[in-house]
Amino acid sequence: MKTIIPFNRPYIAGKELDYIARAVNENRRISGDGPFTRKCQQWLEKTLGAEKVLLTHSCTAALEMSALLCDIGPGDEVIMPSFTFVSTANAFVLRGGTPVFVDIRKDTLNIDEELIAGAVTAKTRAIVPVHYAGTPCDMDMIMGVAREKGLRVIEDAAQGHLSTHRGRYLGTIGDLGCLSFHETKNIISGEGGALLINDPEMIDRAEMIWEKGTNRKRFFRGEVDKYTWVDIGSSYLPSDIIAAFLYAQLEMAETIIAARRRIFGLYMEGLKDLEARGVVRLPAIDAECMCNGHIMYIITRSLEERTRLTEYLQDRGIKAVFHYVPLHSSPMGQKHCRTHGDLTHTNEISNRLLRLPLYYEMTDTEVERVITAVIRGS
Numbered sequence: 001m002k003t004i005i006p007f008n009r010p011y012i013a014g015k016e017l018d019y020i021a022r023a024v025n026e027n028r029r030i031s032g033d034g035p036f037t038r039k040c041q042q043w044l045e046k047t048l049g050a051e052k053v054l055l056t057h058s059c060t061a062a063l064e065m066s067a068l069l070c071d072i073g074p075g076d077e078v079i080m081p082s083f084t085f086v087s088t089a090n091a092f093v094l095r096g097g098t099p100v101f102v103d104i105r106k107d108t109l110n111i112d113e114e115l116i117a118g119a120v121t122a123k124t125r126a127i128v129p130v131h132y133a134g135t136p137c138d139m140d141m142i143m144g145v146a147r148e149k150g151l152r153v154i155e156d157a158a159q160g161h162l163s164t165h166r167g168r169y170l171g172t173i174g175d176l177g178c179l180s181f182h183e184t185k186n187i188i189s190g191e192g193g194a195l196l197i198n199d200p201e202m203i204d205r206a207e208m209i210w211e212k213g214t215n216r217k218r219f220f221r222g223e224v225d226k227y228t229w230v231d232i233g234s235s236y237l238p239s240d241i242i243a244a245f246l247y248a249q250l251e252m253a254e255t256i257i258a259a260r261r262r263i264f265g266l267y268m269e270g271l272k273d274l275e276a277r278g279v280v281r282l283p284a285i286d287a288e289c290m291c292n293g294h295i296m297y298i299i300t301r302s303l304e305e306r307t308r309l310t311e312y313l314q315d316r317g318i319k320a321v322f323h324y325v326p327l328h329s330s331p332m333g334q335k336h337c338r339t340h341g342d343l344t345h346t347n348e349i350s351n352r353l354l355r356l357p358l359y360y361e362m363t364d365t366e367v368e369r370v371i372t373a374v375i376r377g378s
Protein backbone atom coordinates (compact mmCIF):
# COMPACT_ATOMS: atom_id res chain seq x y z
CA MET A 1 0.00 0.00 0.00
CA LYS A 2 1.48 3.31 -1.04
CA THR A 3 1.57 6.19 1.40
CA ILE A 4 -0.82 9.07 0.99
CA ILE A 5 0.54 12.22 -0.64
CA PRO A 6 -1.29 15.11 1.03
CA PHE A 7 -2.06 18.33 -0.80
CA ASN A 8 -0.13 20.38 1.74
CA ARG A 9 2.04 19.69 4.75
CA PRO A 10 2.97 22.70 6.90
CA TYR A 11 6.74 22.94 7.27
CA ILE A 12 8.29 23.56 10.67
CA ALA A 13 11.66 25.24 10.22
CA GLY A 14 13.08 24.10 13.60
CA LYS A 15 13.50 27.04 15.98
CA GLU A 16 9.82 27.93 16.40
CA LEU A 17 9.41 26.43 19.88
CA ASP A 18 12.76 27.83 21.08
CA TYR A 19 11.71 31.31 20.09
CA ILE A 20 8.29 30.91 21.68
CA ALA A 21 10.02 29.77 24.89
CA ARG A 22 12.20 32.85 24.69
CA ALA A 23 9.15 35.10 24.31
CA VAL A 24 7.43 33.43 27.24
CA ASN A 25 10.30 32.78 29.68
CA GLU A 26 12.96 35.37 28.88
CA ASN A 27 11.23 38.33 27.28
CA ARG A 28 8.08 37.95 29.42
CA ARG A 29 6.42 39.93 26.67
CA ILE A 30 3.64 38.08 24.88
CA SER A 31 1.14 40.76 23.85
CA GLY A 32 1.46 42.52 20.49
CA ASP A 33 4.25 44.86 19.30
CA GLY A 34 6.89 43.00 21.37
CA PRO A 35 10.52 42.12 20.55
CA PHE A 36 9.71 39.30 18.09
CA THR A 37 7.09 41.43 16.33
CA ARG A 38 9.74 44.10 15.81
CA LYS A 39 12.30 41.53 14.60
CA CYS A 40 9.82 40.20 12.03
CA GLN A 41 8.87 43.69 10.87
CA GLN A 42 12.50 44.71 10.49
CA TRP A 43 13.30 41.51 8.63
CA LEU A 44 10.47 42.15 6.19
CA GLU A 45 11.33 45.84 5.77
CA LYS A 46 14.98 45.07 5.09
CA THR A 47 14.55 41.96 2.94
CA LEU A 48 11.66 43.20 0.84
CA GLY A 49 12.57 46.87 0.83
CA ALA A 50 9.24 48.03 2.25
CA GLU A 51 8.98 51.48 3.78
CA LYS A 52 7.13 50.21 6.87
CA VAL A 53 5.71 46.82 7.86
CA LEU A 54 3.13 46.04 10.56
CA LEU A 55 2.44 42.43 11.50
CA THR A 56 -1.24 41.53 11.62
CA HIS A 57 -3.13 38.49 12.81
CA SER A 58 -4.04 37.63 9.18
CA CYS A 59 -3.91 38.87 5.62
CA THR A 60 -7.64 39.45 6.06
CA ALA A 61 -6.78 41.96 8.82
CA ALA A 62 -4.20 43.66 6.58
CA LEU A 63 -6.84 44.01 3.84
CA GLU A 64 -9.31 45.46 6.36
CA MET A 65 -6.69 47.96 7.53
CA SER A 66 -6.11 48.89 3.88
CA ALA A 67 -9.81 49.60 3.38
CA LEU A 68 -9.74 51.87 6.46
CA LEU A 69 -6.54 53.60 5.34
CA CYS A 70 -8.00 54.29 1.90
CA ASP A 71 -11.18 55.69 3.51
CA ILE A 72 -13.44 53.35 1.58
CA GLY A 73 -17.06 54.21 2.35
CA PRO A 74 -20.58 53.49 1.10
CA GLY A 75 -20.81 53.66 -2.68
CA ASP A 76 -17.05 53.59 -3.28
CA GLU A 77 -15.95 51.10 -5.91
CA VAL A 78 -12.89 48.88 -5.74
CA ILE A 79 -11.68 47.00 -8.82
CA MET A 80 -10.49 43.41 -8.31
CA PRO A 81 -10.71 39.92 -9.81
CA SER A 82 -13.58 37.60 -8.93
CA PHE A 83 -11.13 34.69 -9.00
CA THR A 84 -9.79 35.22 -5.47
CA PHE A 85 -10.35 34.47 -1.80
CA VAL A 86 -13.36 36.05 -0.05
CA SER A 87 -11.26 38.37 2.14
CA THR A 88 -10.10 40.38 -0.90
CA ALA A 89 -13.69 41.58 -1.36
CA ASN A 90 -15.02 41.24 2.19
CA ALA A 91 -12.61 43.85 3.58
CA PHE A 92 -14.21 46.51 1.36
CA VAL A 93 -17.80 45.31 1.73
CA LEU A 94 -17.34 45.73 5.50
CA ARG A 95 -16.84 49.46 4.86
CA GLY A 96 -19.89 49.66 2.58
CA GLY A 97 -17.80 49.62 -0.58
CA THR A 98 -18.65 47.82 -3.81
CA PRO A 99 -16.15 45.38 -5.31
CA VAL A 100 -16.21 45.56 -9.12
CA PHE A 101 -15.05 42.31 -10.67
CA VAL A 102 -12.96 42.25 -13.83
CA ASP A 103 -12.06 39.08 -15.74
CA ILE A 104 -8.69 37.35 -15.37
CA ARG A 105 -6.09 36.55 -18.04
CA LYS A 106 -5.99 32.95 -19.17
CA ASP A 107 -2.18 32.77 -18.95
CA THR A 108 -1.35 34.22 -15.49
CA LEU A 109 -4.88 33.84 -14.00
CA ASN A 110 -4.41 37.37 -12.63
CA ILE A 111 -6.71 40.33 -13.23
CA ASP A 112 -6.58 41.33 -16.91
CA GLU A 113 -4.62 44.57 -16.64
CA GLU A 114 -5.95 45.74 -20.02
CA LEU A 115 -9.54 45.73 -18.74
CA ILE A 116 -8.98 47.82 -15.62
CA ALA A 117 -9.13 51.32 -17.14
CA GLY A 118 -12.51 50.51 -18.73
CA ALA A 119 -13.94 49.53 -15.34
CA VAL A 120 -13.09 52.86 -13.71
CA THR A 121 -16.04 55.16 -12.92
CA ALA A 122 -16.39 58.42 -10.95
CA LYS A 123 -16.88 56.25 -7.85
CA THR A 124 -13.73 54.13 -8.20
CA ARG A 125 -11.25 54.57 -5.33
CA ALA A 126 -8.84 51.65 -5.55
CA ILE A 127 -7.51 48.69 -7.52
CA VAL A 128 -6.72 45.42 -5.72
CA PRO A 129 -4.48 43.18 -7.84
CA VAL A 130 -4.20 39.62 -6.52
CA HIS A 131 -0.96 37.81 -7.35
CA TYR A 132 -2.43 34.35 -7.87
CA ALA A 133 -0.12 31.44 -7.08
CA GLY A 134 2.62 33.97 -6.34
CA THR A 135 2.65 34.93 -10.04
CA PRO A 136 3.05 38.70 -10.34
CA CYS A 137 0.45 40.92 -11.98
CA ASP A 138 1.87 43.48 -14.42
CA MET A 139 2.37 46.11 -11.74
CA ASP A 140 3.81 48.72 -14.14
CA MET A 141 0.60 48.75 -16.08
CA ILE A 142 -1.61 48.76 -12.96
CA MET A 143 0.36 51.59 -11.33
CA GLY A 144 0.12 53.53 -14.60
CA VAL A 145 -3.69 53.29 -14.66
CA ALA A 146 -3.87 54.15 -10.94
CA ARG A 147 -1.70 57.27 -11.32
CA GLU A 148 -3.61 58.47 -14.33
CA LYS A 149 -6.99 58.06 -12.60
CA GLY A 150 -5.91 59.00 -9.06
CA LEU A 151 -6.61 55.60 -7.50
CA ARG A 152 -4.99 53.72 -4.62
CA VAL A 153 -3.41 50.31 -5.27
CA ILE A 154 -3.59 47.59 -2.62
CA GLU A 155 -1.72 44.43 -3.54
CA ASP A 156 -3.22 41.20 -2.25
CA ALA A 157 0.13 39.43 -2.02
CA ALA A 158 -1.19 36.75 0.35
CA GLN A 159 0.47 34.12 -1.85
CA GLY A 160 3.34 36.27 -3.07
CA HIS A 161 6.13 36.00 -0.46
CA LEU A 162 9.46 36.81 -2.10
CA SER A 163 8.15 36.68 -5.66
CA THR A 164 9.41 39.59 -7.74
CA HIS A 165 8.15 41.63 -10.67
CA ARG A 166 11.01 43.29 -12.59
CA GLY A 167 13.23 42.92 -9.54
CA ARG A 168 10.77 44.31 -6.98
CA TYR A 169 9.14 42.23 -4.28
CA LEU A 170 5.39 41.75 -4.42
CA GLY A 171 3.57 43.81 -1.84
CA THR A 172 6.09 46.67 -2.06
CA ILE A 173 4.91 48.17 -5.35
CA GLY A 174 1.36 49.41 -4.63
CA ASP A 175 0.51 52.00 -1.95
CA LEU A 176 -0.18 49.07 0.37
CA GLY A 177 0.60 45.35 0.24
CA CYS A 178 -0.92 42.48 2.22
CA LEU A 179 0.86 39.21 3.04
CA SER A 180 -0.53 36.05 4.65
CA PHE A 181 1.27 33.63 6.95
CA HIS A 182 -1.66 31.25 7.15
CA GLU A 183 -0.68 27.60 7.50
CA THR A 184 -1.46 26.98 3.80
CA LYS A 185 1.01 29.60 2.53
CA ASN A 186 4.78 29.35 1.91
CA ILE A 187 5.91 31.06 5.13
CA ILE A 188 3.62 30.40 8.06
CA SER A 189 2.65 31.17 11.64
CA GLY A 190 -0.65 29.28 11.75
CA GLU A 191 -2.68 32.41 11.36
CA GLY A 192 -0.79 35.58 10.52
CA GLY A 193 -0.19 38.37 8.06
CA ALA A 194 1.49 41.68 7.42
CA LEU A 195 0.61 45.07 6.04
CA LEU A 196 3.32 46.68 3.92
CA ILE A 197 2.94 50.46 3.85
CA ASN A 198 4.79 51.88 0.88
CA ASP A 199 3.34 55.39 0.92
CA PRO A 200 5.16 57.13 3.82
CA GLU A 201 2.19 59.45 4.33
CA MET A 202 0.06 56.52 5.42
CA ILE A 203 2.39 55.19 8.12
CA ASP A 204 1.26 57.28 11.09
CA ARG A 205 -2.40 56.52 10.55
CA ALA A 206 -1.68 52.83 9.90
CA GLU A 207 -0.03 52.57 13.32
CA MET A 208 -3.08 54.10 14.98
CA ILE A 209 -5.56 51.85 13.15
CA TRP A 210 -3.38 48.88 14.15
CA GLU A 211 -3.54 49.85 17.85
CA LYS A 212 -7.32 50.21 18.26
CA GLY A 213 -7.44 53.77 16.97
CA THR A 214 -5.10 55.12 19.63
CA ASN A 215 -1.85 57.08 19.34
CA ARG A 216 -0.13 54.57 21.62
CA LYS A 217 2.89 54.25 19.34
CA ARG A 218 3.45 58.00 19.23
CA PHE A 219 3.16 58.07 23.01
CA PHE A 220 5.88 55.43 23.43
CA ARG A 221 8.10 57.32 21.02
CA GLY A 222 7.63 60.37 23.25
CA GLU A 223 5.89 62.35 20.50
CA VAL A 224 2.76 63.03 22.58
CA ASP A 225 2.43 63.27 26.37
CA LYS A 226 -0.61 61.04 26.75
CA TYR A 227 -2.20 58.37 24.66
CA THR A 228 -5.80 58.53 23.68
CA TRP A 229 -8.47 57.58 21.14
CA VAL A 230 -7.76 59.51 17.93
CA ASP A 231 -9.11 57.50 14.98
CA ILE A 232 -11.20 54.45 14.15
CA GLY A 233 -9.29 51.21 14.39
CA SER A 234 -9.29 47.72 15.81
CA SER A 235 -6.96 45.18 17.35
CA TYR A 236 -4.97 43.99 14.39
CA LEU A 237 -1.72 42.95 16.12
CA PRO A 238 -0.75 39.32 16.66
CA SER A 239 0.61 38.14 20.00
CA ASP A 240 4.42 38.09 20.23
CA ILE A 241 4.11 34.29 20.60
CA ILE A 242 2.91 34.16 16.98
CA ALA A 243 5.68 36.55 15.94
CA ALA A 244 8.25 34.28 17.66
CA PHE A 245 7.01 31.35 15.55
CA LEU A 246 7.06 33.49 12.43
CA TYR A 247 10.61 34.73 13.01
CA ALA A 248 11.91 31.14 12.88
CA GLN A 249 10.20 30.79 9.50
CA LEU A 250 11.48 34.10 8.13
CA GLU A 251 15.06 33.09 8.93
CA MET A 252 14.51 30.09 6.66
CA ALA A 253 12.44 31.88 4.04
CA GLU A 254 14.98 31.76 1.21
CA THR A 255 15.56 28.04 1.76
CA ILE A 256 11.85 27.25 1.92
CA ILE A 257 11.14 29.12 -1.29
CA ALA A 258 14.13 27.65 -3.12
CA ALA A 259 12.87 24.14 -2.26
CA ARG A 260 9.35 24.94 -3.45
CA ARG A 261 10.69 26.44 -6.68
CA ARG A 262 12.68 23.29 -7.32
CA ILE A 263 9.62 21.07 -6.87
CA PHE A 264 7.62 23.42 -9.10
CA GLY A 265 10.38 23.05 -11.73
CA LEU A 266 10.24 19.24 -11.55
CA TYR A 267 6.49 19.37 -12.20
CA MET A 268 6.88 21.76 -15.14
CA GLU A 269 9.52 19.53 -16.71
CA GLY A 270 7.62 16.33 -16.02
CA LEU A 271 4.33 17.60 -17.43
CA LYS A 272 5.57 19.56 -20.44
CA ASP A 273 4.84 16.75 -22.93
CA LEU A 274 1.28 16.54 -21.66
CA GLU A 275 0.95 20.26 -22.30
CA ALA A 276 2.56 19.94 -25.74
CA ARG A 277 -0.07 17.33 -26.62
CA GLY A 278 -2.76 19.86 -25.65
CA VAL A 279 -4.13 17.72 -22.81
CA VAL A 280 -3.51 20.24 -20.03
CA ARG A 281 -2.22 23.78 -19.66
CA LEU A 282 0.55 24.63 -17.19
CA PRO A 283 1.33 27.90 -15.36
CA ALA A 284 2.81 30.58 -17.63
CA ILE A 285 6.35 31.57 -16.74
CA ASP A 286 7.32 35.18 -17.40
CA ALA A 287 11.02 35.98 -17.80
CA GLU A 288 10.54 39.34 -16.04
CA CYS A 289 9.31 37.65 -12.87
CA MET A 290 10.66 35.39 -10.17
CA CYS A 291 7.93 33.15 -8.87
CA ASN A 292 7.88 31.56 -5.40
CA GLY A 293 6.52 28.10 -6.19
CA HIS A 294 3.40 28.63 -4.10
CA ILE A 295 0.96 26.64 -6.21
CA MET A 296 1.47 24.05 -8.94
CA TYR A 297 -1.72 23.86 -10.97
CA ILE A 298 -2.84 22.31 -14.22
CA ILE A 299 -5.81 23.36 -16.33
CA THR A 300 -7.73 20.47 -17.81
CA ARG A 301 -9.84 20.66 -20.98
CA SER A 302 -13.18 20.41 -19.17
CA LEU A 303 -14.86 20.11 -15.79
CA GLU A 304 -15.54 16.43 -16.57
CA GLU A 305 -11.84 15.77 -17.19
CA ARG A 306 -10.92 17.52 -13.96
CA THR A 307 -13.46 15.52 -11.95
CA ARG A 308 -12.23 12.26 -13.47
CA LEU A 309 -8.56 13.10 -12.89
CA THR A 310 -9.20 14.21 -9.28
CA GLU A 311 -10.84 10.85 -8.56
CA TYR A 312 -8.10 8.94 -10.38
CA LEU A 313 -5.47 10.66 -8.21
CA GLN A 314 -7.55 10.20 -5.05
CA ASP A 315 -7.74 6.45 -5.76
CA ARG A 316 -3.93 6.40 -5.88
CA GLY A 317 -3.55 8.24 -2.56
CA ILE A 318 -2.84 11.63 -4.11
CA LYS A 319 -4.77 14.63 -2.88
CA ALA A 320 -5.32 17.26 -5.59
CA VAL A 321 -7.78 20.11 -5.08
CA PHE A 322 -9.62 22.74 -7.10
CA HIS A 323 -9.62 26.38 -6.02
CA TYR A 324 -11.94 29.39 -5.85
CA VAL A 325 -15.65 29.47 -6.45
CA PRO A 326 -15.66 32.85 -8.28
CA LEU A 327 -16.91 35.55 -5.92
CA HIS A 328 -19.40 37.01 -8.43
CA SER A 329 -21.30 33.71 -8.37
CA SER A 330 -21.51 33.59 -4.53
CA PRO A 331 -24.56 34.82 -2.58
CA MET A 332 -22.59 37.75 -1.10
CA GLY A 333 -21.01 38.57 -4.45
CA GLN A 334 -24.43 38.84 -6.05
CA LYS A 335 -25.73 41.03 -3.27
CA HIS A 336 -22.84 43.45 -2.72
CA CYS A 337 -20.68 43.40 -5.84
CA ARG A 338 -20.86 44.26 -9.51
CA THR A 339 -19.14 42.82 -12.56
CA HIS A 340 -17.52 44.74 -15.40
CA GLY A 341 -17.80 42.97 -18.75
CA ASP A 342 -18.09 39.22 -19.01
CA LEU A 343 -16.06 36.93 -16.80
CA THR A 344 -15.49 34.15 -19.32
CA HIS A 345 -11.99 33.15 -18.24
CA THR A 346 -12.91 33.36 -14.55
CA ASN A 347 -15.83 30.98 -15.06
CA GLU A 348 -13.92 28.63 -17.36
CA ILE A 349 -10.75 28.38 -15.34
CA SER A 350 -12.40 27.93 -11.95
CA ASN A 351 -14.08 24.83 -13.42
CA ARG A 352 -10.92 23.40 -14.93
CA LEU A 353 -8.10 24.28 -12.54
CA LEU A 354 -6.60 21.55 -10.37
CA ARG A 355 -3.86 22.15 -7.78
CA LEU A 356 -1.28 19.39 -7.26
CA PRO A 357 0.50 18.56 -3.97
CA LEU A 358 3.44 20.86 -3.23
CA TYR A 359 5.15 21.16 0.15
CA TYR A 360 8.68 21.71 1.41
CA GLU A 361 9.34 18.12 2.47
CA MET A 362 7.97 16.54 -0.69
CA THR A 363 10.50 14.03 -2.03
CA ASP A 364 11.49 13.62 -5.67
CA THR A 365 9.90 10.15 -5.58
CA GLU A 366 6.63 11.67 -4.44
CA VAL A 367 6.75 14.33 -7.17
CA GLU A 368 7.50 11.57 -9.71
CA ARG A 369 4.53 9.56 -8.44
CA VAL A 370 2.19 12.53 -8.90
CA ILE A 371 3.55 13.31 -12.38
CA THR A 372 3.13 9.70 -13.50
CA ALA A 373 -0.39 9.55 -12.12
CA VAL A 374 -1.38 12.83 -13.78
CA ILE A 375 -0.06 11.60 -17.13
CA ARG A 376 -1.79 8.21 -16.86
CA GLY A 377 -5.02 9.68 -15.51
CA SER A 378 -5.33 12.46 -18.12
Ligand SMILES: *Cc1c(COP(=O)(O)O)cnc(C)c1O
Residues within 6 Å of the ligand: 057, 058, 059, 060, 061, 084, 085, 087, 088, 130, 156, 158, 159, 179, 180, 181, 182, 191, 192, 193
Ligand atom coordinates in the same frame (compact mmCIF):
# COMPACT_ATOMS: atom_id res chain seq x y z
C1 LIG B 1 -4.92 33.18 1.93
C2 LIG B 1 -5.42 34.36 1.21
C3 LIG B 1 -6.03 35.44 1.89
C4 LIG B 1 -6.34 35.40 3.36
O1 LIG B 1 -5.26 35.21 4.17
P1 LIG B 1 -5.48 35.00 5.76
O2 LIG B 1 -4.12 35.24 6.31
O3 LIG B 1 -5.97 33.61 5.96
O4 LIG B 1 -6.46 36.03 6.21
C5 LIG B 1 -6.40 36.55 1.16
N1 LIG B 1 -6.21 36.61 -0.17
C6 LIG B 1 -5.65 35.60 -0.86
C7 LIG B 1 -5.44 35.74 -2.33
C8 LIG B 1 -5.25 34.44 -0.19
O5 LIG B 1 -4.71 33.43 -0.88
